[in-house]
Amino acid sequence: MQLFILFLPFLFALFLPLIKKWGKGHLGYYVIPIPIILTVYYSSFIGKETQYESISWISALQVKFDSQLDGLSLLFSLLISGIGIFVLFYSIFYLNKKERLHQFYMYLLMFMTGMLGVVQADSVISLYVFWEVTSFASFLLIGYYYEDRISKDGAFKSLMITIFGGLMMLGGFLILSNVTGTMSIREMTAQAAQIEQSSLFYVALVLILLGAFTKSAQVPFYIWLPDAMAAPTPVSAYLHSATMVKAGIYVVARFTPIFAATAVWGNVIAIVGVVTLCWGSFFAVKQKDLKGILAFSTVSQLGMIMSMLGVAALVSYTNDTSTFYQFAAFAALFHLVNHATFKGALFMMAGIIDHETGTRDIRKLGGLLSVMPVSFTVTMLGTLSMAGVPPFNGFLSKELFFMTMWQSKEALPLGTLVFAAIWLASIFTFMYSLYFVCGTFLGKRHTLPKRPHEAPIGLLVAPIVLLIIGLIIVFRPNVVADLLIKRAVVSIQPTLFESASDVGVHVSLWHGFSAEFLWTLGVIVLGILGVLTLKKWQPMYEKWPEKWTLNTLFNQVISIGDASFTKWSRHVMTGKSRQYFTFMLGMVSMLLLFVLWKKGAFAFSWEGASTIHIIDGLLVVTLVAGTIIVLKATTRMTAIIALGVVGYCVALFFVRFQAPDLALTQLVIETVSVALFLLVFRNLPKKIKEEQKQKGKWLRLLVSASVGLTVMLFAMAAYSQKLLPTISSYYKETVLKEAGGGNIVNVILVDYRGFDTLFEITVLAIAGLAILGLLRSKKRKGDARDESK
Amino acid sequence: MNQNNVILNTLTYVVFFMIFLFSIHIFLAGHFAPGGGFVGGLLMASGLLLLYVTFDLETVRKMLPINYSILVAIGLLFALGTASIGLVAGDAFFTHYFNHFQLPLLGDSELHTAMLFDTGVYLVVVGVTMMIIESIGGDQ
Numbered sequence: 001m002q003l004f005i006l007f008l009p010f011l012f013a014l015f016l017p018l019i020k021k022w023g024k025g026h027l028g029y030y031v032i033p034i035p036i037i038l039t040v041y042y043s044s045f046i047g048k049e050t051q052y053e054s055i056s057w058i059s060a061l062q063v064k065f066d067s068q069l070d071g072l073s074l075l076f077s078l079l080i081s082g083i084g085i086f087v088l089f090y091s092i093f094y095l096n097k098k099e100r101l102h103q104f105y106m107y108l109l110m111f112m113t114g115m116l117g118v119v120q121a122d123s124v125i126s127l128y129v130f131w132e133v134t135s136f137a138s139f140l141l142i143g144y145y146y147e148d149r150i151s152k153d154g155a156f157k158s159l160m161i162t163i164f165g166g167l168m169m170l171g172g173f174l175i176l177s178n179v180t181g182t183m184s185i186r187e188m189t190a191q192a193a194q195i196e197q198s199s200l201f202y203v204a205l206v207l208i209l210l211g212a213f214t215k216s217a218q219v220p221f222y223i224w225l226p227d228a229m230a231a232p233t234p235v236s237a238y239l240h241s242a243t244m245v246k247a248g249i250y251v252v253a254r255f256t257p258i259f260a261a262t263a264v265w266g267n268v269i270a271i272v273g274v275v276t277l278c279w280g281s282f283f284a285v286k287q288k289d290l291k292g293i294l295a296f297s298t299v300s301q302l303g304m305i306m307s308m309l310g311v312a313a314l315v316s317y318t319n320d321t322s323t324f325y326q327f328a329a330f331a332a333l334f335h336l337v338n339h340a341t342f343k344g345a346l347f348m349m350a351g352i353i354d355h356e357t358g359t360r361d362i363r364k365l366g367g368l369l370s371v372m373p374v375s376f377t378v379t380m381l382g383t384l385s386m387a388g389v390p391p392f393n394g395f396l397s398k399e400l401f402f403m404t405m406w407q408s409k410e411a412l413p414l415g416t417l418v419f420a421a422i423w424l425a426s427i428f429t430f431m432y433s434l435y436f437v438c439g440t441f442l443g444k445r446h447t448l449p450k451r452p453h454e455a456p457i458g459l460l461v462a463p464i465v466l467l468i469i470g471l472i473i474v475f476r477p478n479v480v481a482d483l484l485i486k487r488a489v490v491s492i493q494p495t496l497f498e499s500a501s502d503v504g505v506h507v508s509l510w511h512g513f514s515a516e517f518l519w520t521l522g523v524i525v526l527g528i529l530g531v532l533t534l535k536k537w538q539p540m541y542e543k544w545p546e547k548w549t550l551n552t553l554f555n556q557v558i559s560i561g562d563a564s565f566t567k568w569s570r571h572v573m574t575g576k577s578r579q580y581f582t583f584m585l586g587m588v589s590m591l592l593l594f595v596l597w598k599k600g601a602f603a604f605s606w607e608g609a610s611t612i613h614i615i616d617g618l619l620v621v622t623l624v625a626g627t628i629i630v631l632k633a634t635t636r637m638t639a640i641i642a643l644g645v646v647g648y649c650v651a652l653f654f655v656r657f658q659a660p661d662l663a664l665t666q667l668v669i670e671t672v673s674v675a676l677f678l679l680v681f682r683n684l685p686k687k688i689k690e691e692q693k694q695k696g697k698w699l700r701l702l703v704s705a706s707v708g709l710t711v712m713l714f715a716m717a718a719y720s721q722k723l724l725p726t727i728s729s730y731y732k733e734t735v736l737k738e739a740g741g742g743n744i745v746n747v748i749l750v751d752y753r754g755f756d757t758l759f760e761i762t763v764l765a766i767a768g769l770a771i772l773g774l775l776r777s778k779k780r781k782g783d784a785r786d787e788s789k
Numbered sequence: 790m791n792q793n794n795v796i797l798n799t800l801t802y803v804v805f806f807m808i809f810l811f812s813i814h815i816f817l818a819g820h821f822a823p824g825g826g827f828v829g830g831l832l833m834a835s836g837l838l839l840l841y842v843t844f845d846l847e848t849v850r851k852m853l854p855i856n857y858s859i860l861v862a863i864g865l866l867f868a869l870g871t872a873s874i875g876l877v878a879g880d881a882f883f884t885h886y887f888n889h890f891q892l893p894l895l896g897d898s899e900l901h902t903a904m905l906f907d908t909g910v911y912l913v914v915v916g917v918t919m920m921i922i923e924s925i926g927g928d929q
Contacts (some may be wrong), residue, residue, distance in 0.1 A: 660823035664815070668831040672918065675838045679926050740887035740901055742821030749825060750903040750910070754883045757906075758868050761913040765861045768917035772858070775924045 002053040002067040005041050006120060009034050010113035013106045020102040027101040028092035034109065035084035038116075042077045045069050046483050052122070061125075062183045068122040071487025071500070075333065076119035076250055078484065079340055083242045084112060086462040090348050091234035093458035094355065104144060104232070111137035111239060118247050123183045124173035127251075128166065131211075134244050135162040141239060142231040154227035157554065161214050161224045169211025169251070175204040176258070189257045189494075196261040205259055208251065209268060216248025218306060219276045222299045223550050229291040233351030236291060241298045241347055242340040249302065249336065252309050253329070253492045260316035260495075270310025270412055276303025278421050281428035285435060285534070286541040290350040290360040293436050294343065297386065300429065301339050307422070308332035308401060309492075311408045316493050318411065325408040327400070327505045329492045333485045334477075334507070335397035341470040342385040342394055345463035346436075349379045352459050353440060358449030362435075367445030371452050376441045378463050385470055387433035387527070388426065388520060391509055393473040395520070398426070400507070402516040423519060430527030435534060477507040578700070586703045589710040596713060605720035616656060623649040636684055644674045661745040794843075801843040808836035816911055820899070826907035830914025837919055846926055857920040864912030871906040 012034055019030050045051065054066035069077065088108075095101060114137055117130030136159075143155030177183050179198045180191045188195065195201060212218075217225040228240050239245070252269060259265035280300025287293040312329035320326070352375055354360045357368070369376050381392070388398030405422055409415030473480055486500040497503050546552060596602060626649060629642035647670035654663035731744045731752070741747035749757050816829030840849050875884030887901035 661825070661828070664823055665828045665831065668828060668835055672831060672835050672838060675835070675842065676922060676925070678842070679922065739885070739903075740820075740899060741903070743819060743823060743825070745823075746819045746825040746907075747903070749827065750820075750906050751885050754872060754885075754903075754906060757910060758872060758883075761868060761910055762865060764917050765865055765913055768861060768920045769858070771921050772924050 002051060002069065002120075003055055003065065005038060006067050006116050007113055008037065009109040009116075013109035016102045016106050016109075026092050026097050027105055028088055028095070031105045031109065032085065032088045032092070035081045035088060035112070038081035038112075039078065039085060042069075042074060042081055045074050054123070057126075062123075063125045064123050064183075065117075065126050066122045067117075067120040068186075069120060070491050071484070071489070072250070072253060072491035073120045075337075075484045075488040076246070077116055079246075079337065080112065080115050080119070080243050083238060083340055083344055086344065086348075086466055087234045087238040087242075090237070090351075090459065090462035091232075093456060094234055094351055095232065100144075104141075107137050107140045107144070108235070108238070111141070111244070115243055115247065119250050122185050124177060124185060124188075125183055127185075128170050128173060131169070131215075131247065132163070132166050134239075134247060135159065135166055135215075138162070138228070138239050138244055141235045142228045144232055144235070145230070148230065150227075151230040154224075154230040158224040158228050160558070161221055161554075165211040165214025165221065168207045168214075172204045172207030172211065175200045175207070179204075185254060185258075192258045192261055195258060201262075202264070205262075205265060208255055208259075209265075209272075212248035212251045213272060214248070215251075216245050216302050216306065217276075217299050218248070218272050218303060219279045219299075220550050222276065222280065223554055225299055226287075226292055226295040229289070229295050233291070233347060233354065236294075237344045237347035237351070241294070241343040245298065245302055246305075246336060246340075249305055249309065249332075252306065253332075253488075256309065256313045256316060256329075256492050257494055260313045263314060263317050266310045266313030266315075266317055267413060268310070269313060270307045270418075273303045273305070273307025273310055274418050274421055274425075276300065277307060278425040278428075279303070281425045281432060283541075284432035285428060285538065287432075288362055290353060290362055290365075290436065290440065291347070293362070293432055294347055294350055297429070297432060298343060300425065301335070301343070301386075304401060304422075305332045305336050305339070308335070308404055311404055311411070312492060314408070314411050316495055319495065320411070321496060323407045325404045325411070326496065327489075327503070328404045328408070329489045330481070330485060330503060330505050331397060331400035331404050333488050334400060334481065337480065337485070338385070338393040338397045338470065338473065341466050341473070342382045342392075345466040345470075346379065346382040346386065348459075348463040348466075349375060349382065352455045352463075355459065356450065356455050357452045362439040364446050364448065365440045366443035367441070368452055369441040372441070372454050374460060375455055376437075378460065378467060379441070380437055381467050381470075382463070383433040383437045385467075387430045389430075389524065390520070391474060393470040393477075396474065396477055396507055396509065399516045399520065402426075402519050406515065406519075423523070426519075426523045427526045427530060430523050431530045431534070434527065434531045438531065474509065477509075481505070481507055582696075582700060582703050585707045589703065589706045592710045592714055593706070596710075596717060601717045601721070602713065603717050603720040607720075609719075613656075616653075619649055619652055619656070636681065640674065640677045640681070643677075644670060647673070659745075661743070797843050801839055805836050805840055808832060808839070812836065816907065817904075819907060820901060820903065826910030827914055830911040831918065833911070833915045834918035834922070837915075838922060841922065841926060846923070855919075857916045857923065859916075861913050861916035861920065864909045864914075864916055866909070867912060868906055868909030871902055871909065874902060 012031070016027070016031075020027060023030055050068065050070040052066065052068045054064045056064045058064075091104075091108075095104065111134055114130045114133030118127055118134060121127035121130060139155050139159040142158055143151050145151045146155075175198075176188055176195065179195050179200065180188050182188060182191075195204075198204075214221040225240060225245065229236055231240065256265070277300050280296045280298075280303055284293050284296035284300060287296055308328045309332045311325055312332060315321075315326050315328060350360065353365065353368070353372075356372065356375075357365065359365065385392035385394035388394050401422075405419050409419055412418050482500070486503040486505075489503050490497045490500055623646060626642045626645035630639050630646065633639040633642060647666065651663050651666035651670060654660075654666055728744075731748070735741055735744050735747050739747045739751045741751070812829045812832035815824035815832060816826055817824075819825030819829070837849075837853075840852070844852075871885075872883045874886070875881055878884070878886075885902045885906075887899055887903070889897055889899050892898045
């Protein structure tokens with residue numbers, strides 16, 4: 001059941017084309033039951049023991065698809081399916097019925113299964129496969145408007161970076177499974193001490209972190225996320241803020257019990273997270289595109305969650321439960337949930353503004369407050385939560401974050417500096433939040449591509465409900481914590497907490513005038529000051545030369561790679577079959593000779609060979625003469641006839657050696673191919689060009705001579721030394737009894753080696769279709785050329 | 790083409806049917822004597838080729854309005870379907886079944902699922918060969 005539910009979105013996607021054809025109304029209405037079913041189903045697991053189900057895929061390698069629902073997986077599964085409902089609902093109103101909706105929803109459903117698979121997998125192979133499914137779905141969704149250059153480039157960039165990370169991670173997984181001899185993460189966790197002893201421990205650590213950091217858009221890999229904003233807004237809200245980008249966070253959390261045995265894991269994650277947090281919030285203020293601001297904000301918030309997980313790993317390492325920072329993992333997951341609510345809502349609002357005004361450029365927007373009051377209210381509430389202003393859910397987790405980081409000063413290298421950095425980053429967070437709202441809704445109104453008006457209620461429902469969920473979290477934070485988050489924390493830090501009730505943290509809105517509250521106040525005051533003077537210092541961002549950005553670096557690496565590979569393949573792939581044959585046959589000959597020489601397998605023995613009759617001699621002479629004529633012929637007609645002679649001679653050889661099947665086939669093939677030649681004959685020039693033949697003549701002579709020699713040597717060696725009895729005796733014994741036939745050759749074809757034949761005729765059919773396509777496309781091109789004349 | 794070539798025209802009528810029957814014979818004989826789907830298919834194709842050489846493309850198309858791509862598809866389905874019989878029956882993929890039957894006129898005959906598979910091969914070979922010949926011939 002668990003696995004069936006996991007694959008349900010994927011299976012349903014297969015029926016979309018049919019629904020598209022016969023269904024009426026917006027396709028989204030048919031799809032929306034899926035996440036609802038998933039949410040209800042996963043809700044039933046709250047408070048239950050860990051459930052596990054698996055199905056074997058490649059049993060010899062212990063590879064299987066499995067679904068494991070422990071606290072951490074359940075939290076993520078609920079997040080994926082729950083946010084999925086809102087995103088689908090929103091998309092129904094956001095996307096026009098005339099668009100390629102079947103493709104859109106197919107990719108989205110594919111993503112849903114992929115993402116659920118990632119967070120539920122226990123087998124690392126299963127995790128990797130689903131991981132790539134999400135990358136691929138993201139690629140397709142970013143490139144949804146594929147006529148658009150920006151979409152295509154963004155899709156390409158995200159694919160390059162996330163697939164790179166995915167492959168690195170696969171390497172890490174394989175190292176782990178090699179060391180432990182298992183593919184299961186649970187069993188790996190049990191052998192954590194043994195993994196630490198391995199010499200490849202740090203290699204695996206770095207590889208897995210590369211995977212996590214690329215997916216979760218950490219510095220310096222984050223550059224794909226802003227470009228991914230070319231995707232339709234529901235996708236940005238779903239994949240690129242609420243779920244997919246959190247896959248990296250999930251992997252870090254999942255592997256913390258394995259890698260937390262050293263301080264390196266926690267330190268690296270914490271430092272990368274803090275750097276990303278600062279980087280993202282700092283550059284968010286620079287952005288001009290509403291979704292760009294949100295993208296950088298997502299980068300920064302992901303960094304924040306990442307840094308808390310780093311601290312959590314350090315706690316596991318030191319086993320220090322004396323201070324509050326033991327709850328870092330709790331804080332991280334709590335913020336993850338909050339982030340999904342407000343960021344999802346904000347992305348939807350950005351989409352609404354785009355939808356109603358026709359632009360997302362903040363320089364063109366402004367003064368929308370009077371025409372879109374509801375949108376303003378929703379956006380304002382979402383941004384305040386994002387900025388960490390009390391009394392919103394963002395504030396709750398932000399405060400936990402401050403507390404954690406303040407108290408972990410001693411545990412982290414340069415702890416005080418790190419805290420100063422995150423405090424500064426929070427100021428920037430506050431600034432971009434206000435900048436986002438004020439730039440859109442306050443100030444002077446400019447002329448817009450569309451006449452702005454309030455959004456239809458359907459579009460507003462999803463973000464409003466998301467915000468209401470956020471408010472529920474504010475008033476009942478401990479309900480969410482007890483039900484979901486604490487159990488997930490136990491999965492991350494099994495050494496610290498035995499069960500959910502051991503996580504003794506209590507979230508409350510008001511702590512009194514504690515240090516954290518003062519930090520927040522400082523952020524608000526300085527943030528407001530910053531926004532008021534924004535016009536004065538924002539241009540400073542433009543001072544940084546375009547040449548020295550990560551994007552330029554990425555583009556350069558890609559274009560250099562592109563150019564050099566193109567050059568190389570142009571050099572090798574000349575399109576001349578003569579050259580290809582030289583490569584292929586030369587290689588075959590060299591390999592065979594090498595094997596013969598290496599194994600000392602040269603042998604000559606005439607024992608048991610039949611005598612050579614005069615007819616055989618005549619046949620050989622004719623054959624050789626025919627071959628020479630083919631080579632020397634100056635007109636095509638002669639060459640074709642000589643080729644026919646060669647073919648029929650071979651057929652006669654088969655007759656002589658009592659192989660009627662082969663002889664028959666050879667005869668018919670010869671006939672058909674000569675006739676085919678006659679058909680194309682008229683299109684070819686009569687004379688064979690001499691100068692083409694001359695180039696590289698000696699090399700070709702060498703290759704063909706060596707191929708002939710090799711084949712002969714090989715046949716001799718095989719004939720002279722028989723290590724094993726030939727298989728013919730087996731065929732002779734079984735052909736009538738077991739296969740019910742008399743002609744061994746044919747029974748081999750249809751029975752013993754039926755698989756080969758099946759593939760051969762498939763290849764034949766594909767080749768036929770290819771020839772058909774080739775000739776048709778050539779014809780069409782010819783027609784087009786004729787018309788242009 | 791060759792509209793004036795009376796001898797060839799007349800002969801083709803006769804020879805084509807001989808080739809056709811021979812190809813069927815070779816195909817059916819395959820399991821015990823030389824032959825089989827592959828050779829049978831090729832023979833059939835060569836017979837058709839003879840028609841093309843004698844008459845022109847349009848005439849032959851009118852005589853035999855066959856879409857060879859579909860013929861190929863049917864052949865592949867035959868082959869794959871026969872191979873899958875085993876799966877349905879609970880045996881391994883590609884298990885063949887055979888038995889002897891007393892058929893009217895033919896007497897004691899062996900019926901074999903391999904024959905169905907060979908039919909697939911036959912159809913694919915005829916289809917692909919004719920597909921290629923038609924597209925090359927049609928190019929002129």
